[in-house]
Amino acid sequence: MHPAPSIIMFTALSGVGFGLLIWLGLGVPVLSSWTAFWAFGLAYGLSVVGLISSTLHLGHPERALKAFSQWRSSWLSREGVVSVAALLVMAPFAFWRVFLVPGGVGGLVGLDGLAGLEWLRWLGVLGAALSLLTVICTSMIYAQLKTVPRWNMGLVPVLFVLFSISGGALVTAPVAQTVMGTVVMLLVLTVLQWGYWRQGDRRFAAAGHSMETATGLGGIGSVRLLESPHSGTNYLLREMAFQIGRKHQRRLRLIAAVMVGLVPALLLVTVPLWWAGLVALGVHLVGLFASRWLFFAEAEHVVGLYYGKR
Protein backbone atom coordinates (compact mmCIF):
# COMPACT_ATOMS: atom_id res chain seq x y z
CA MET A 1 0.00 0.00 0.00
CA HIS A 2 1.07 3.55 -0.65
CA PRO A 3 2.49 5.01 2.58
CA ALA A 4 0.84 8.44 2.37
CA PRO A 5 2.56 10.85 4.80
CA SER A 6 -0.80 12.31 5.88
CA ILE A 7 -2.05 8.88 6.95
CA ILE A 8 1.20 8.02 8.75
CA MET A 9 1.00 11.34 10.62
CA PHE A 10 -2.67 10.72 11.41
CA THR A 11 -2.29 7.25 12.89
CA ALA A 12 0.97 8.03 14.69
CA LEU A 13 0.25 11.46 16.20
CA SER A 14 -3.39 10.93 17.07
CA GLY A 15 -2.45 7.55 18.56
CA VAL A 16 0.08 9.12 20.95
CA GLY A 17 -2.20 12.10 21.64
CA PHE A 18 -5.17 9.94 22.61
CA GLY A 19 -2.79 7.68 24.57
CA LEU A 20 -1.73 10.67 26.64
CA LEU A 21 -5.39 11.67 27.09
CA ILE A 22 -6.17 8.16 28.36
CA TRP A 23 -3.64 8.52 31.17
CA LEU A 24 -4.50 12.14 31.97
CA GLY A 25 -8.19 11.29 32.04
CA LEU A 26 -7.57 8.42 34.44
CA GLY A 27 -5.55 10.74 36.67
CA VAL A 28 -2.19 9.05 36.11
CA PRO A 29 -0.72 11.43 37.08
CA VAL A 30 -3.12 13.95 38.63
CA LEU A 31 -1.90 17.25 37.19
CA SER A 32 -3.00 20.80 37.95
CA SER A 33 -2.47 24.32 36.76
CA TRP A 34 0.40 25.00 34.36
CA THR A 35 1.67 21.39 34.36
CA ALA A 36 -1.82 20.28 33.38
CA PHE A 37 -1.94 23.08 30.82
CA TRP A 38 1.16 21.84 28.99
CA ALA A 39 0.22 18.16 29.30
CA PHE A 40 -3.33 18.62 28.01
CA GLY A 41 -2.01 21.07 25.42
CA LEU A 42 0.39 18.44 24.11
CA ALA A 43 -2.28 15.71 24.14
CA TYR A 44 -4.89 17.86 22.38
CA GLY A 45 -2.25 19.22 20.00
CA LEU A 46 -1.09 15.76 18.89
CA SER A 47 -4.65 14.40 18.57
CA VAL A 48 -6.00 17.36 16.66
CA VAL A 49 -2.99 17.70 14.34
CA GLY A 50 -3.30 13.97 13.66
CA LEU A 51 -7.03 14.19 12.92
CA ILE A 52 -6.61 17.25 10.67
CA SER A 53 -3.77 15.51 8.89
CA SER A 54 -6.13 12.62 8.10
CA THR A 55 -8.32 14.99 6.09
CA LEU A 56 -5.39 16.06 3.92
CA HIS A 57 -5.51 12.95 1.77
CA LEU A 58 -9.21 13.34 1.05
CA GLY A 59 -10.27 14.21 -2.47
CA HIS A 60 -13.04 16.42 -1.06
CA PRO A 61 -12.15 17.53 2.50
CA GLU A 62 -14.94 20.13 2.34
CA ARG A 63 -17.43 17.24 2.62
CA ALA A 64 -15.65 15.67 5.60
CA LEU A 65 -18.60 16.29 7.95
CA LYS A 66 -20.61 13.71 6.01
CA ALA A 67 -18.22 11.09 7.37
CA PHE A 68 -19.91 11.28 10.79
CA SER A 69 -23.10 9.72 9.44
CA GLN A 70 -22.36 6.00 8.91
CA TRP A 71 -21.20 4.92 12.36
CA ARG A 72 -23.53 1.93 12.25
CA SER A 73 -21.50 0.19 9.55
CA SER A 74 -18.21 1.98 8.93
CA TRP A 75 -15.16 1.90 11.19
CA LEU A 76 -13.87 5.09 9.57
CA SER A 77 -17.09 6.89 10.43
CA ARG A 78 -17.00 5.48 13.98
CA GLU A 79 -13.46 6.73 14.35
CA GLY A 80 -14.57 10.23 13.42
CA VAL A 81 -17.54 10.25 15.78
CA VAL A 82 -15.73 8.72 18.75
CA SER A 83 -12.63 10.90 18.38
CA VAL A 84 -14.66 14.11 18.45
CA ALA A 85 -16.73 12.78 21.36
CA ALA A 86 -13.52 11.96 23.28
CA LEU A 87 -12.10 15.44 22.72
CA LEU A 88 -15.37 17.14 23.75
CA VAL A 89 -16.02 15.00 26.82
CA MET A 90 -12.46 15.43 28.03
CA ALA A 91 -12.56 19.23 27.60
CA PRO A 92 -14.47 20.19 30.81
CA PHE A 93 -12.24 17.85 32.80
CA ALA A 94 -9.11 19.43 31.28
CA PHE A 95 -10.52 22.92 31.88
CA TRP A 96 -11.12 22.07 35.51
CA ARG A 97 -7.61 20.64 36.03
CA VAL A 98 -5.96 23.58 34.30
CA PHE A 99 -7.99 26.60 35.42
CA LEU A 100 -10.35 25.85 38.28
CA VAL A 101 -8.47 23.69 40.79
CA PRO A 102 -6.92 25.47 43.79
CA GLY A 103 -3.83 27.29 42.50
CA GLY A 104 -5.02 26.85 38.91
CA VAL A 105 -4.33 29.14 36.01
CA GLY A 106 -7.79 30.62 36.57
CA GLY A 107 -6.30 32.29 39.65
CA LEU A 108 -5.15 35.04 37.33
CA VAL A 109 -8.78 36.20 37.18
CA GLY A 110 -9.83 34.87 40.57
CA LEU A 111 -11.52 31.72 39.25
CA ASP A 112 -9.39 29.06 40.93
CA GLY A 113 -10.41 26.83 43.77
CA LEU A 114 -14.09 26.57 42.84
CA ALA A 115 -15.66 23.96 45.08
CA GLY A 116 -18.03 21.15 44.11
CA LEU A 117 -16.38 20.20 40.81
CA GLU A 118 -14.88 16.88 41.94
CA TRP A 119 -17.46 15.00 39.88
CA LEU A 120 -15.68 16.24 36.73
CA ARG A 121 -13.11 13.50 37.21
CA TRP A 122 -15.74 11.04 35.98
CA LEU A 123 -15.78 12.95 32.72
CA GLY A 124 -12.04 12.34 32.66
CA VAL A 125 -12.61 8.61 33.01
CA LEU A 126 -15.30 8.66 30.31
CA GLY A 127 -12.99 10.70 28.07
CA ALA A 128 -10.24 8.14 28.66
CA ALA A 129 -12.58 5.33 27.63
CA LEU A 130 -13.63 7.20 24.48
CA SER A 131 -9.96 7.92 23.69
CA LEU A 132 -9.18 4.21 23.94
CA LEU A 133 -12.17 3.46 21.72
CA THR A 134 -10.87 6.00 19.19
CA VAL A 135 -7.56 4.16 18.90
CA ILE A 136 -9.38 0.84 18.51
CA CYS A 137 -11.54 2.34 15.74
CA THR A 138 -8.45 3.69 13.99
CA SER A 139 -6.86 0.26 14.04
CA MET A 140 -10.05 -1.41 12.81
CA ILE A 141 -10.08 0.78 9.69
CA TYR A 142 -7.09 -1.31 8.65
CA ALA A 143 -7.66 -4.58 10.51
CA GLN A 144 -11.11 -5.01 8.91
CA LEU A 145 -9.68 -5.20 5.37
CA LYS A 146 -9.58 -8.80 4.17
CA THR A 147 -7.95 -7.49 1.01
CA VAL A 148 -4.73 -6.76 2.94
CA PRO A 149 -3.95 -10.01 4.76
CA ARG A 150 -1.06 -8.44 6.69
CA TRP A 151 -3.52 -6.08 8.39
CA ASN A 152 -6.41 -8.48 8.71
CA MET A 153 -5.46 -9.95 12.10
CA GLY A 154 -6.30 -9.45 15.74
CA LEU A 155 -2.75 -8.38 16.53
CA VAL A 156 -3.28 -5.05 14.72
CA PRO A 157 -5.72 -3.47 17.24
CA VAL A 158 -3.58 -4.82 20.09
CA LEU A 159 -0.47 -3.25 18.56
CA PHE A 160 -2.18 0.10 17.91
CA VAL A 161 -3.53 0.27 21.47
CA LEU A 162 -0.16 -0.65 22.96
CA PHE A 163 1.57 1.96 20.80
CA SER A 164 -0.95 4.51 21.97
CA ILE A 165 -0.87 3.83 25.72
CA SER A 166 2.89 3.35 25.94
CA GLY A 167 3.55 6.46 23.83
CA GLY A 168 1.17 8.40 26.07
CA ALA A 169 2.68 7.01 29.27
CA LEU A 170 6.20 7.97 28.15
CA VAL A 171 5.60 11.68 28.41
CA THR A 172 4.50 11.81 32.02
CA ALA A 173 6.35 8.74 33.32
CA PRO A 174 9.04 10.68 35.28
CA VAL A 175 6.41 13.04 36.77
CA ALA A 176 3.90 10.29 37.53
CA GLN A 177 6.52 7.99 39.06
CA THR A 178 5.42 5.30 36.61
CA VAL A 179 8.79 4.66 35.00
CA MET A 180 8.89 0.93 35.71
CA GLY A 181 5.35 0.33 34.41
CA THR A 182 6.13 2.34 31.29
CA VAL A 183 9.36 0.45 30.69
CA VAL A 184 7.47 -2.85 30.90
CA MET A 185 4.90 -1.56 28.38
CA LEU A 186 7.67 -0.42 26.03
CA LEU A 187 9.38 -3.80 26.17
CA VAL A 188 6.11 -5.65 25.54
CA LEU A 189 5.49 -3.24 22.65
CA THR A 190 8.88 -4.06 21.13
CA VAL A 191 8.21 -7.79 21.37
CA LEU A 192 4.73 -7.38 19.85
CA GLN A 193 6.15 -5.27 17.03
CA TRP A 194 8.51 -8.11 16.12
CA GLY A 195 5.66 -10.56 16.47
CA TYR A 196 3.54 -8.46 14.08
CA TRP A 197 6.29 -8.48 11.47
CA ARG A 198 6.91 -12.21 11.82
CA GLN A 199 3.24 -13.12 11.67
CA GLY A 200 2.54 -10.54 8.98
CA ASP A 201 5.21 -11.94 6.67
CA ARG A 202 3.29 -15.22 6.52
CA ARG A 203 -0.22 -13.83 6.27
CA PHE A 204 -0.57 -13.45 2.51
CA ALA A 205 0.36 -17.05 1.78
CA ALA A 206 -1.68 -18.29 4.73
CA ALA A 207 -4.79 -16.51 3.45
CA GLY A 208 -4.55 -18.67 0.31
CA HIS A 209 -4.72 -15.90 -2.28
CA SER A 210 -2.96 -16.49 -5.59
CA MET A 211 -3.25 -15.51 -9.23
CA GLU A 212 -5.09 -18.79 -9.69
CA THR A 213 -7.82 -17.95 -7.18
CA ALA A 214 -7.92 -14.33 -8.34
CA THR A 215 -8.67 -15.35 -11.93
CA GLY A 216 -10.53 -18.54 -11.12
CA LEU A 217 -8.32 -20.21 -13.74
CA GLY A 218 -6.44 -22.44 -11.29
CA GLY A 219 -8.51 -25.40 -12.50
CA ILE A 220 -6.74 -25.46 -15.85
CA GLY A 221 -3.22 -24.54 -14.82
CA SER A 222 -0.85 -22.03 -13.33
CA VAL A 223 -1.43 -18.42 -14.27
CA ARG A 224 0.94 -15.61 -15.18
CA LEU A 225 0.29 -12.14 -16.53
CA LEU A 226 1.02 -12.01 -20.25
CA GLU A 227 -0.12 -8.47 -20.91
CA SER A 228 -1.10 -5.72 -18.51
CA PRO A 229 -4.44 -4.03 -19.32
CA HIS A 230 -2.67 -0.71 -19.80
CA SER A 231 0.83 0.37 -20.75
CA GLY A 232 1.04 3.15 -18.16
CA THR A 233 0.23 3.10 -14.50
CA ASN A 234 -3.13 3.68 -12.81
CA TYR A 235 -4.74 4.51 -9.49
CA LEU A 236 -4.76 0.88 -8.38
CA LEU A 237 -1.06 0.35 -9.00
CA ARG A 238 -0.03 3.62 -7.39
CA GLU A 239 -2.23 3.13 -4.38
CA MET A 240 -2.17 -0.61 -3.80
CA ALA A 241 0.81 -2.16 -5.54
CA PHE A 242 3.27 0.45 -4.31
CA GLN A 243 6.48 -1.53 -3.96
CA ILE A 244 9.25 1.08 -3.79
CA GLY A 245 8.49 1.80 -0.13
CA ARG A 246 9.73 -1.69 0.80
CA LYS A 247 13.27 -0.95 -0.36
CA HIS A 248 14.76 -0.28 3.08
CA GLN A 249 12.59 -2.80 4.86
CA ARG A 250 15.28 -4.46 6.99
CA ARG A 251 17.00 -1.26 8.07
CA LEU A 252 13.70 0.43 8.90
CA ARG A 253 12.59 -2.56 10.95
CA LEU A 254 15.79 -2.35 12.96
CA ILE A 255 15.40 1.40 13.48
CA ALA A 256 11.78 0.98 14.53
CA ALA A 257 12.52 -1.89 16.88
CA VAL A 258 15.25 0.02 18.71
CA MET A 259 13.70 3.50 18.77
CA VAL A 260 10.15 2.51 19.62
CA GLY A 261 10.91 0.99 23.01
CA LEU A 262 14.50 0.17 23.87
CA VAL A 263 16.10 3.64 23.67
CA PRO A 264 13.14 5.44 25.34
CA ALA A 265 13.13 2.83 28.13
CA LEU A 266 16.87 3.29 28.68
CA LEU A 267 16.40 7.06 28.79
CA LEU A 268 13.62 6.89 31.35
CA VAL A 269 15.59 4.57 33.59
CA THR A 270 18.85 6.54 33.48
CA VAL A 271 17.56 10.15 33.49
CA PRO A 272 15.06 10.67 36.34
CA LEU A 273 14.13 14.22 35.31
CA TRP A 274 10.80 15.51 34.02
CA TRP A 275 12.12 16.43 30.57
CA ALA A 276 13.37 12.87 30.00
CA GLY A 277 9.75 12.08 29.13
CA LEU A 278 9.73 14.59 26.28
CA VAL A 279 13.08 13.42 24.90
CA ALA A 280 11.90 9.82 25.14
CA LEU A 281 8.75 10.83 23.23
CA GLY A 282 10.91 12.38 20.48
CA VAL A 283 12.90 9.15 20.10
CA HIS A 284 9.74 7.05 20.29
CA LEU A 285 8.10 9.11 17.52
CA VAL A 286 11.03 8.45 15.16
CA GLY A 287 10.58 4.73 15.76
CA LEU A 288 6.81 5.04 15.44
CA PHE A 289 7.09 6.83 12.08
CA ALA A 290 9.44 4.11 10.80
CA SER A 291 7.03 1.45 12.05
CA ARG A 292 3.99 3.11 10.44
CA TRP A 293 5.84 3.63 7.17
CA LEU A 294 6.45 -0.11 7.11
CA PHE A 295 2.88 -0.83 8.22
CA PHE A 296 1.70 0.68 4.94
CA ALA A 297 4.65 0.05 2.63
CA GLU A 298 4.90 -3.66 3.46
CA ALA A 299 1.17 -4.27 3.20
CA GLU A 300 0.32 -6.22 0.06
CA HIS A 301 -3.15 -5.81 -1.43
CA VAL A 302 -4.68 -8.80 -3.21
CA VAL A 303 -5.54 -6.67 -6.27
CA GLY A 304 -1.83 -6.81 -7.15
CA LEU A 305 -2.42 -10.44 -8.17
CA TYR A 306 -4.29 -9.28 -11.28
CA TYR A 307 -1.12 -7.45 -12.27
CA GLY A 308 1.28 -10.25 -11.34
CA LYS A 309 2.49 -8.11 -8.44
CA ARG A 310 2.28 -8.18 -4.67
Added chain:
Amino acid sequence: MTTLPATTEKKLGLAIDLDTCVGCHACVISCKEWNTSNYGAPLSDTDAYGADPVGSFLNRVHTFEVTPDLGEAEKQVIGETPIAQVVHFPKSCLHCEDAPCVTVCPTGASYKRTEDGIVLVNEDDCIGCGLCAWACPYGAREMDPVEQVMKKCTLCVDRIYNENLPEEDREPACVRTCPAGARHFGDFADPDSNVSQLVAERGGISLMEEQGTRPVNQYLPPRQKTLADLAAKNSGFQGGCGTALAAEAKDAPGFFGWLDRALDKMG
Protein backbone atom coordinates in the same frame (compact mmCIF):
# COMPACT_ATOMS: atom_id res chain seq x y z
CA MET B 1 -27.08 3.85 4.38
CA THR B 2 -23.98 1.82 3.89
CA THR B 3 -25.38 -1.32 5.46
CA LEU B 4 -26.06 -3.96 2.83
CA PRO B 5 -29.57 -5.12 1.95
CA ALA B 6 -30.21 -8.64 3.30
CA THR B 7 -31.41 -9.66 -0.12
CA THR B 8 -32.18 -7.94 -3.40
CA GLU B 9 -35.18 -8.51 -5.66
CA LYS B 10 -33.02 -8.94 -8.71
CA LYS B 11 -29.33 -9.73 -9.00
CA LEU B 12 -28.35 -7.97 -12.17
CA GLY B 13 -24.87 -8.69 -13.44
CA LEU B 14 -22.68 -10.04 -16.18
CA ALA B 15 -21.59 -13.49 -17.26
CA ILE B 16 -18.28 -13.13 -19.07
CA ASP B 17 -17.24 -15.90 -21.41
CA LEU B 18 -13.48 -16.37 -21.23
CA ASP B 19 -13.67 -18.92 -24.03
CA THR B 20 -15.01 -16.30 -26.43
CA CYS B 21 -13.32 -13.06 -25.39
CA VAL B 22 -10.69 -12.09 -27.95
CA GLY B 23 -9.14 -9.30 -25.88
CA CYS B 24 -10.02 -6.49 -28.30
CA HIS B 25 -10.67 -3.97 -25.50
CA ALA B 26 -13.79 -2.69 -27.31
CA CYS B 27 -15.74 -3.05 -24.04
CA VAL B 28 -13.14 -0.89 -22.29
CA ILE B 29 -13.48 1.91 -24.81
CA SER B 30 -17.24 1.66 -25.14
CA CYS B 31 -17.56 1.78 -21.34
CA LYS B 32 -15.30 4.79 -21.10
CA GLU B 33 -17.23 6.60 -23.82
CA TRP B 34 -20.67 5.99 -22.34
CA ASN B 35 -19.68 6.66 -18.77
CA THR B 36 -17.62 9.75 -19.46
CA SER B 37 -20.65 11.47 -20.92
CA ASN B 38 -23.43 10.18 -18.65
CA TYR B 39 -23.74 9.11 -14.98
CA GLY B 40 -21.66 11.29 -12.65
CA ALA B 41 -18.38 13.05 -13.28
CA PRO B 42 -16.54 12.37 -16.56
CA LEU B 43 -13.86 9.67 -16.59
CA SER B 44 -10.83 11.88 -16.94
CA ASP B 45 -7.35 11.29 -18.29
CA THR B 46 -4.25 13.20 -17.33
CA ASP B 47 -1.26 13.62 -19.65
CA ALA B 48 -3.23 11.60 -22.21
CA TYR B 49 -0.73 12.15 -25.03
CA GLY B 50 2.37 12.57 -22.87
CA ALA B 51 4.93 10.27 -21.34
CA ASP B 52 2.92 9.33 -18.26
CA PRO B 53 -0.75 8.96 -19.17
CA VAL B 54 -3.13 8.02 -16.35
CA GLY B 55 -6.89 7.83 -16.47
CA SER B 56 -9.84 6.31 -14.74
CA PHE B 57 -11.56 3.32 -16.35
CA LEU B 58 -14.41 1.18 -15.05
CA ASN B 59 -13.44 -1.87 -17.05
CA ARG B 60 -10.01 -3.25 -17.86
CA VAL B 61 -8.91 -6.28 -19.88
CA HIS B 62 -6.01 -8.28 -18.49
CA THR B 63 -4.35 -11.01 -20.52
CA PHE B 64 -3.08 -14.11 -18.77
CA GLU B 65 -1.20 -17.19 -19.87
CA VAL B 66 -2.36 -20.41 -18.26
CA THR B 67 0.05 -23.32 -18.29
CA PRO B 68 -1.41 -26.70 -17.38
CA ASP B 69 0.32 -28.59 -14.61
CA LEU B 70 0.91 -31.87 -16.43
CA GLY B 71 0.62 -35.18 -14.62
CA GLU B 72 2.41 -38.25 -15.99
CA ALA B 73 -0.82 -39.70 -17.41
CA GLU B 74 -1.51 -36.61 -19.48
CA LYS B 75 1.92 -36.74 -21.07
CA GLN B 76 1.32 -40.30 -22.38
CA VAL B 77 -1.37 -39.72 -24.97
CA ILE B 78 0.11 -36.97 -27.09
CA GLY B 79 -3.13 -35.81 -28.68
CA GLU B 80 -4.82 -35.31 -25.33
CA THR B 81 -1.99 -33.34 -23.76
CA PRO B 82 -3.38 -30.02 -22.52
CA ILE B 83 -1.55 -26.98 -23.89
CA ALA B 84 -0.82 -23.56 -22.49
CA GLN B 85 -3.36 -21.00 -23.54
CA VAL B 86 -3.85 -17.26 -23.56
CA VAL B 87 -6.91 -16.02 -21.70
CA HIS B 88 -8.21 -12.50 -22.13
CA PHE B 89 -9.82 -11.41 -18.94
CA PRO B 90 -12.16 -8.40 -18.75
CA LYS B 91 -12.61 -7.16 -15.21
CA SER B 92 -15.08 -4.65 -13.80
CA CYS B 93 -17.26 -4.36 -10.70
CA LEU B 94 -18.77 -7.74 -9.77
CA HIS B 95 -21.68 -6.14 -7.82
CA CYS B 96 -20.99 -8.48 -4.89
CA GLU B 97 -23.79 -9.59 -2.59
CA ASP B 98 -21.48 -9.01 0.40
CA ALA B 99 -19.84 -5.94 -1.04
CA PRO B 100 -17.08 -4.87 1.38
CA CYS B 101 -16.71 -1.54 -0.45
CA VAL B 102 -20.19 -0.48 0.68
CA THR B 103 -19.91 -1.12 4.41
CA VAL B 104 -16.57 0.67 4.83
CA CYS B 105 -17.88 3.93 3.32
CA PRO B 106 -18.01 6.60 6.06
CA THR B 107 -20.43 8.95 4.28
CA GLY B 108 -23.08 6.69 2.81
CA ALA B 109 -21.97 7.58 -0.72
CA SER B 110 -21.55 3.89 -1.57
CA TYR B 111 -24.67 1.79 -1.57
CA LYS B 112 -26.19 -1.39 -2.96
CA ARG B 113 -29.63 -1.08 -4.49
CA THR B 114 -32.36 -3.26 -2.98
CA GLU B 115 -34.29 -3.55 -6.24
CA ASP B 116 -31.58 -4.89 -8.53
CA GLY B 117 -28.40 -5.30 -6.49
CA ILE B 118 -26.40 -2.72 -8.43
CA VAL B 119 -23.60 -1.13 -6.37
CA LEU B 120 -23.39 2.62 -6.95
CA VAL B 121 -21.57 5.69 -5.68
CA ASN B 122 -23.43 8.92 -5.00
CA GLU B 123 -20.60 11.20 -6.05
CA ASP B 124 -22.03 14.25 -4.27
CA ASP B 125 -21.48 12.49 -0.95
CA CYS B 126 -18.06 10.99 -1.79
CA ILE B 127 -15.19 12.57 0.16
CA GLY B 128 -12.57 10.71 -1.87
CA CYS B 129 -11.03 8.87 1.09
CA GLY B 130 -10.32 5.82 -1.05
CA LEU B 131 -11.19 3.27 1.64
CA CYS B 132 -13.75 1.52 -0.59
CA ALA B 133 -11.08 0.95 -3.23
CA TRP B 134 -8.86 -0.55 -0.52
CA ALA B 135 -11.71 -2.83 0.55
CA CYS B 136 -12.36 -4.16 -2.96
CA PRO B 137 -10.31 -7.26 -3.82
CA TYR B 138 -10.93 -6.87 -7.54
CA GLY B 139 -9.66 -3.37 -8.28
CA ALA B 140 -13.12 -2.38 -9.46
CA ARG B 141 -12.99 1.12 -8.02
CA GLU B 142 -10.71 3.87 -9.22
CA MET B 143 -10.37 7.40 -7.92
CA ASP B 144 -10.85 9.85 -10.73
CA PRO B 145 -7.58 11.81 -11.11
CA VAL B 146 -9.35 15.11 -11.80
CA GLU B 147 -12.69 14.95 -9.97
CA GLN B 148 -11.22 13.15 -6.94
CA VAL B 149 -14.33 11.06 -6.40
CA MET B 150 -14.61 7.29 -6.59
CA LYS B 151 -15.66 5.89 -9.96
CA LYS B 152 -17.01 2.42 -10.55
CA CYS B 153 -19.10 0.37 -12.94
CA THR B 154 -22.79 1.33 -12.71
CA LEU B 155 -23.87 -1.64 -14.82
CA CYS B 156 -24.97 1.23 -17.08
CA VAL B 157 -27.91 1.93 -14.83
CA ASP B 158 -28.63 4.89 -17.11
CA ARG B 159 -29.01 2.59 -20.14
CA ILE B 160 -30.72 -0.54 -18.88
CA TYR B 161 -33.87 1.29 -17.72
CA ASN B 162 -33.65 4.12 -20.24
CA GLU B 163 -36.87 4.33 -22.23
CA ASN B 164 -35.38 6.95 -24.52
CA LEU B 165 -33.11 4.30 -25.99
CA PRO B 166 -34.24 1.68 -28.50
CA GLU B 167 -34.94 -1.56 -26.67
CA GLU B 168 -31.89 -3.38 -28.05
CA ASP B 169 -29.65 -0.70 -26.53
CA ARG B 170 -31.02 -1.19 -23.02
CA GLU B 171 -28.07 -3.22 -21.81
CA PRO B 172 -24.64 -2.19 -20.51
CA ALA B 173 -22.43 -0.50 -23.09
CA CYS B 174 -19.75 -3.20 -22.78
CA VAL B 175 -22.28 -5.93 -23.54
CA ARG B 176 -23.85 -4.02 -26.41
CA THR B 177 -20.50 -3.42 -28.06
CA CYS B 178 -18.74 -6.76 -27.59
CA PRO B 179 -18.08 -8.01 -31.13
CA ALA B 180 -17.38 -11.54 -29.94
CA GLY B 181 -20.57 -11.87 -27.89
CA ALA B 182 -18.50 -12.75 -24.86
CA ARG B 183 -20.46 -10.62 -22.42
CA HIS B 184 -23.95 -11.50 -21.25
CA PHE B 185 -26.22 -9.31 -19.13
CA GLY B 186 -29.08 -10.62 -17.03
CA ASP B 187 -30.67 -11.41 -13.69
CA PHE B 188 -28.84 -14.04 -11.66
CA ALA B 189 -31.74 -14.24 -9.18
CA ASP B 190 -33.88 -15.78 -11.93
CA PRO B 191 -32.81 -19.40 -12.52
CA ASP B 192 -34.28 -19.31 -16.04
CA SER B 193 -32.45 -16.16 -17.17
CA ASN B 194 -29.87 -16.31 -19.96
CA VAL B 195 -27.02 -15.73 -17.55
CA SER B 196 -28.19 -18.28 -14.97
CA GLN B 197 -28.51 -20.89 -17.72
CA LEU B 198 -25.06 -20.12 -19.07
CA VAL B 199 -23.54 -20.38 -15.62
CA ALA B 200 -25.30 -23.70 -15.02
CA GLU B 201 -24.22 -25.12 -18.38
CA ARG B 202 -20.64 -23.94 -18.35
CA GLY B 203 -19.80 -24.11 -14.66
CA GLY B 204 -19.46 -20.41 -13.94
CA ILE B 205 -16.74 -19.32 -11.56
CA SER B 206 -16.58 -16.61 -8.89
CA LEU B 207 -13.37 -14.64 -8.53
CA MET B 208 -11.36 -14.92 -5.31
CA GLU B 209 -14.12 -16.80 -3.50
CA GLU B 210 -12.01 -17.00 -0.35
CA GLN B 211 -12.65 -13.28 0.20
CA GLY B 212 -16.27 -14.10 0.97
CA THR B 213 -17.68 -11.29 -1.18
CA ARG B 214 -20.15 -13.50 -3.10
CA PRO B 215 -19.76 -11.77 -6.49
CA VAL B 216 -22.85 -11.60 -8.70
CA ASN B 217 -20.83 -11.47 -11.94
CA GLN B 218 -19.67 -14.88 -13.06
CA TYR B 219 -16.93 -16.00 -15.43
CA LEU B 220 -17.41 -18.88 -17.83
CA PRO B 221 -14.11 -20.76 -17.87
CA PRO B 222 -12.25 -21.41 -21.13
CA ARG B 223 -12.24 -24.99 -22.39
CA GLN B 224 -8.96 -26.76 -21.88
CA LYS B 225 -7.33 -27.02 -25.30
CA THR B 226 -5.15 -29.97 -26.26
CA LEU B 227 -2.35 -30.69 -28.74
CA ALA B 228 -4.97 -32.29 -30.99
CA ASP B 229 -6.95 -29.00 -31.08
CA LEU B 230 -3.78 -27.16 -32.02
CA ALA B 231 -3.02 -29.59 -34.84
CA ALA B 232 -6.57 -29.36 -36.18
CA LYS B 233 -6.44 -25.58 -36.11
CA ASN B 234 -3.16 -25.46 -38.01
CA SER B 235 -4.20 -27.93 -40.70
CA GLY B 236 -7.45 -26.02 -41.10
CA PHE B 237 -5.56 -22.84 -41.72
CA GLN B 238 -3.22 -24.27 -44.36
CA GLY B 239 -5.62 -26.61 -46.17
CA GLY B 240 -8.99 -24.96 -45.70
CA CYS B 241 -8.48 -21.27 -45.36
CA GLY B 242 -5.45 -21.05 -47.65
CA THR B 243 -7.01 -22.87 -50.60
CA ALA B 244 -10.24 -20.94 -50.23
CA LEU B 245 -8.35 -17.69 -50.60
CA ALA B 246 -6.50 -18.98 -53.68
CA ALA B 247 -9.80 -20.09 -55.28
CA GLU B 248 -11.37 -16.74 -54.60
CA ALA B 249 -8.49 -14.96 -56.35
CA LYS B 250 -8.81 -17.17 -59.44
CA ASP B 251 -12.57 -17.02 -59.98
CA ALA B 252 -13.49 -13.56 -58.73
CA PRO B 253 -16.90 -12.71 -60.21
CA GLY B 254 -18.29 -9.46 -61.63
CA PHE B 255 -16.53 -6.30 -62.66
CA PHE B 256 -13.40 -6.88 -60.59
CA GLY B 257 -13.16 -10.43 -61.96
CA TRP B 258 -13.33 -9.04 -65.49
CA LEU B 259 -10.78 -6.31 -64.62
CA ASP B 260 -8.51 -8.91 -63.09
CA ARG B 261 -8.63 -11.10 -66.21
CA ALA B 262 -8.29 -8.12 -68.53
CA LEU B 263 -5.22 -6.86 -66.73
CA ASP B 264 -3.77 -10.40 -66.81
CA LYS B 265 -4.16 -10.46 -70.60
CA MET B 266 -2.21 -7.24 -71.02
CA GLY B 267 0.83 -9.28 -70.12
